[in-house]
Amino acid sequence: MRDAPSYHGNSYFGHHSAAAFIGDTTPDLSSGIHVGYSHRTHLGGSTQPFRSERGPYAQLWELLGSLPRRKAIVDKLVRLVLIQLNDTFDAVHEETFMRHYEEFWDRKAGCDDLDNLNLRWLSVLFIILAFGELLDCPQPCSVEAQRDCEDSSLHFYWSARKSLVIAPSFYGESPDLTRADILITRYLIYTKRISESWLTGSFAVRMAQAQGMHVDGEHLRLPKKVIETRRRLWSQLYFLDISIALALGRPNSINEKHCVSRELDNIWVDDLSNEEAAVAQPLDPQTCPTPTTLLIFQHRLARIIAQIYDMQFVASATSDPSAAYDAVLRLEDDLQRWAGSLPSYFSLVPNHRLDQQYAYLRWHRQYLHSAFHFARITLHRTFLFRPSITNRFQTSRDACISSACADLKIKLSLHSPTMADRVEAHVGAHQLSNSALILGIITVQSLHGPQTDAILSDLQSYCYQQSNDSWLNEYGLAETRVVELCIVRAMQARQTAGLSQDAVLPSVSSRSAVLLRSDPASTGTATSTYEPFGPSHAANKQMGHCPSQISTDVQSWSFNDFPELTDFTYWEGLIDNLSGLASSHDG
Structure with a gap:
């Protein structure tokens, strides 16, 4: 079988378990880098070069080539993550990770030693380096330095994704792959690429299920330390799976009817031996x-x-x-x-x-x-x-x-x-929540609300903070643009209703102020109409949101449909309808 000892003994949640039920034996699966290659390729023909693109080592050479040439650079990035993020993220078991790390750098060059390379652990190393590259970026820094940092981080992220896909084909699943996929999902949440995080989170769930993590370790009579470690991984996966699915309105991967789970004990077993963990009290x-x-x-x-x-x-x-x-x-x-x-x-x-x-x-x-x-x-x-x-x-x-x-x-x-604060702050659930947008829509719909002035003031501060954040990517900018549109529509409606805006105008961002003071006919923003098949229709259809199926009529809009914020055409039509409805109520 494919070297997955994390389930119980020398077995894993798969064909061995089925064989045990029917009282038969099962042959071991071939493992390692040669899986899927012919006998001739396995032995290596005399005419086949060692680094042949068709050979079994091609993928490994490509992944190893993604690492920095100087070990000191890798040491620095790994140390940054272990010191600044590991306690907060519960990313890796430091002692085990560093043992694999030293084994990796102490390996011998050559074909035989590549056979023993832990490709599953390599995915953990790459995503650690992706976070480490972000932490290593000095603050403040130039635009060029920031861009280089982001590019390097994405390079390691994609290497982690690649090794994550390749490793199970060679060696089967392992806790290392589950940890790597959890970190990859957190990385995507940090960058607000929530749709992608839904895919990686689902993949992590499948790998955990393949190792039997959906069945509590007590039922499998595992050691206490292993039980608590598996519970921690499964608990993280359960939260990520259901919260991301809820944020996107997509199906989740975990069916609780097929799980046997128990709550964690309030005990930290990473610093304990198996014997100490067995007798430790929560x-x-x-x-x-x-x-x-x-x-x-x-x-x-x-x-x-x-x-x-x-x-x-x-x-x-x-x-x-x-x-x-x-x-x-x-x-x-x-x-x-x-x-x-x-x-x-x-x-x-x-x-x-x-x-x-x-x-x-x-x-x-x-x-x-x-x-x-x-x-x-x-x-x-x-x-x-x-x-x-x-x-x-x-x-x-x-x-x-x-x-x-x-x-x-x-x-x-x-x-x-600091960069550590930024990373730690932006992997939380507030990346899934559109609280600023909710408040913006409330102000458009409730022009005379007792809290409208205060909400508008805070939203302007938020948009100013976002617009001046050099690390904000296209997803964050899309949210800011929609919130600014809400502010502009609310102010225009309040001006039309004769409400003074003198106390509000100074804190509006320059882009919103221009929209507010411009003639609607010249800007084209106040009179824009909703186009169900606008430029973003194809992108939203791929994401599962078809604007033609989502009404911008506020009377029938239930908020169950929450399309991507990058679909500005949809949100513009909806907000215009909201502001028109609010104005008619005021009239």
Whole structure:
């Protein structure tokens, strides 16, 4: 079999398990770099060059050629990640990683030693280098230096993706590949490439399932240290899988009916031997934080998110979505109970007393808070504009404003960050949440709301911060552009209604101010109409969002359909309809 000892003994969750049930034996699968090659290729013909593009080593030579030539450079990047990110991310077991690292650099040059090269571990090294390249970029830096840093980081990222795809074909699955894919998914969340992260997260789930991680280790009588390590990996995958699926409105990969899982114990086993881990007692998460504590409360929240996910799809298929509102209120109660169960150091109104002792608490707290607000906004946004003469849906409106403002506060709190702060901040769930856009749409729809002035002021600050962030990519710029459009439409409608904007105008970004003061006929923005087959139609169709199937009529828009922010034509049409509807109500 393909060298996957992580399941139990010398077996893995696959054909060996099936053979055991039917009482028969199963032949071992061939392993290593020669899998899939003919006998002649395996032996190597006299006319075949050692580095032949058709030979079994071609892929390895290409991957090894992607590494820097100087080991000192690799040492520096690895050290940066282990020191600055590892405790926060639970990225790798440092002792094991460094043992493989030294073995890799101590290997002998030649064919025989390439046979023993751990290609699965190489994917972990490459994604570590991708993060390390970001951390190594000095702040502030020139545009050219930043571009070089981003290009180098992407180079290592693609090498990690390539080795991740190749390795299972040669050697089967392993925890290293699962860890690498989790880190790759986090990297994509950092860059706001959420659609791609859905693919890599699904791939990670399949590799974990192939190793039996969906079955708790206690049922397999595994050592305690292995049990807790597998639980941590599965917990991370479960949260990423369901939260990304909810953010995109796509199917998730994990079916809980096919899983036998248990909650993690609040114990950090990485520093313990197998014997010590077997007798170690869990700590009280209310008073004794460990790096595992985040995963305990995150997993509890993920189970609520899974219910929100199921409810959203049921509501979208129901002719009367209002009938599901009782379920929304029950889930809101579940979210509030979860928030009330948080320890004081993770509370929504936190006690920072332990932050100096445990540096990772700051970021773990932010991850939980942003995930809570993301779940709450997604739960309630369907009913944000639902009409009711009795104000039945006011709870959803208040919840959306409250959580969107809290999430926006988290985003605005990042001032002049170091690269480590930037990376740690931008792998959280707030990358999945469009809190600024939610607030922007609320201001367009509620021109006279008691909080409209304050929301507009904060949105302008957010757009200014985003527009002046040199690290912002095209996805972040697309969000900023849509939020600025909301600000402009709200201000134009308020000016038309005779409301003074003197206190608001100075903080508008230059692009928004130009749009605001320009004649709508000359700019073409205020009178633009929604074109269902505009330039972005093809791109959105590939992403599963077809604008022609999503109405921009606010009366029928339920927020279940949330297309890519890069589809500016769609959002422009929707916001124009919203501003027109609000103006007619004011009139």
